[in-house]
Amino acid sequence: MSLPPVAEKVQELCGDGATSMEEVVDRLTIICEKPINLVEYKESWGALTAFKAEFEDRINVYFPPQKSQQYKLHCIYHELGHIYLESLRTSLALPNLSEEMLRETADAISITCRSVPNHPVERWVEEFAFEMSKKTRARSSFEPEPFL
Amino acid sequence: MKLLLVALLTALCLLRIPSVVKVAEARASWVASVFGLAALYVLGTVTPLATIDSYLGGINVANLLQAIFALLAIFFFNDSVRRLANVAVRWTYYAPLLSIPIMIASFALVKDKAPTSADFIDYRMDQLAIAVYSGSYMLALLFTVLRIIYMLRHKARGLYATFSAGLLVVAAAVSCHLTYVLLFHFSPWHTFAEAIGSWFDRLFYAGLSVTAAGWLILFLSKQIPKLRLWMIDALWLTGLRIRVHADHSRVSPAWDLFNETLENGVYKSLIVLHNYQRGNLTAFPESVQGRINQIEAKLDAQV
Incomplete structure (x- = not known):
């Protein structure tokens, strides 16, 4: 399986400089031609940290309540990475969901989830999440520093 | 001159x-x-x-x-x-x-x-x-x-x-x-x-x-201020990742310390440690988790 370079795809999606999750969701909504909803889902999560479900008319990204804001954003970015990667027509990672989650997403067209395996797609979207977090965290003070 | x-x-x-x-x-x-x-x-x-x-x-x-x-x-x-x-x-x-x-x-x-x-x-x-x-x-x-x-x-x-x-x-x-x-x-x-x-x-x-x-x-x-702010945290988190075997590769923690800026290295270590806890359905001792929370709060304050 050949996956595109993450940095190149992040640059294509967000350009140079800083960005925000809101901007990324807006851009992906345009690419996918469906609204993307971020849904905090309070059921049992086990070892899962987030998942996304695509319906006819929308894409939902589910994530658990988290004490850590950084980790919550990272997990959402991971799922947004899946959405972006799928829009590039690459293979999907296999979901691993609980019964409740499967019921919730019964009429979904496709599902991917964020767990922590060492699959190439999972590594790609995890790297995507890292890159996006850099661009998001740089938002307040982004300025090139070529002399430091 | x-x-x-x-x-x-x-x-x-x-x-x-x-x-x-x-x-x-x-x-x-x-x-x-x-x-x-x-x-x-x-x-x-x-x-x-x-x-x-x-x-x-x-x-x-x-x-x-x-x-x-x-x-x-x-x-x-x-x-x-x-x-x-x-x-x-x-x-x-x-x-x-x-x-x-x-x-x-x-x-x-x-x-x-x-x-x-x-x-x-x-x-x-x-x-x-x-x-x-x-x-x-x-x-x-x-x-x-x-x-x-x-x-x-x-x-x-x-x-x-x-x-x-x-x-x-x-x-x-x-x-x-x-x-x-x-x-x-x-x-x-x-x-x-x-x-x-x-x-x-x-x-x-x-x-x-x-x-x-x-x-x-x-x-x-x-x-120098960046070093003072993150160096100890970066080293501590890298040590923790190595100690609990939080990564697939033993080289990854040291590589992240070397290859990323200190702040990004700290962020990456925090994510890897969260993944480790989630993936293994385990929790760190209170003192360790307390320090992780402190570092996370410091990272949040930078954004």
Whole structure:
């Protein structure tokens, strides 16, 4: 399986400089031609940290309540990475969901989830999440520093 | 003055190695400092000029190398300023580098290039080839330095102002040398030309030293607080990742510490440790989790 370079795809999606999750969701909504909803889902999560479900008319990204804001954003970015990667027509990672989650997403067209395996797609979207977090965290003070 | 510049550039080269590994945009300015050091070295600042030139045939090739290295140093410095000021690359961007083949060709045409001398150019200023060699070198330098000053016009605040101040002195030095070349070669006022030309050395190295000193102070003033803020946390989190085997690869924690900026390394370690806890449905002892929470709060506060 050949996956595109993450940095190149992040640059294509967000350009140079800083960005925000809101901007990324807006851009992906345009690419996918469906609204993307971020849904905090309070059921049992086990070892899962987030998942996304695509319906006819929308894409939902589910994530658990988290004490850590950084980790919550990272997990959402991971799922947004899946959405972006799928829009590039690459293979999907296999979901691993609980019964409740499967019921919730019964009429979904496709599902991917964020767990922590060492699959190439999972590594790609995890790297995507890292890159996006850099661009998001740089938002307040982004300025090139070529002399430091 | 040359030794001061060697010391400043050496400090910048060595201290900035971690930045160069981690941040791609920091590389051009580092290459500039390396070329600057190379130019000063072949000038005979550290090893005697005669020794260096003897390895190169004893015909003042060291002088040509010094000019090429200095031009490349200024060019790469200019590239970093372009990134800082977010200026687009236009066709004129590479124009100063065109002077390198002109310099090589005109140097080749110089008659009686031996023996090795620090005043190689001055002794042969009556030759047109030397005027072209020296003139094209100085024109390229002047063009690049003035372009840097222009690009810095909106950024020259705080320590970046020392860049502009130093480079203005360099521009003055280069203008003196150009005037010297033109007057000496194309007018009868040789003594006047030499008097103007004699200002080149002291102005050139004084200007570059001011710029390099400003750069070193800028670097230290920005990096030391970052080191104090994140270094201990980065090391502690890396140690924790190694201790609990949170990564697939044993090399990953150390690689992240080496390859990422300290803040990004801390972020990555926190995510890896969260993944480890989630994936293994486990929790760290309260004291460890407390420290992780503290670091996370510090990271949140930076955004």
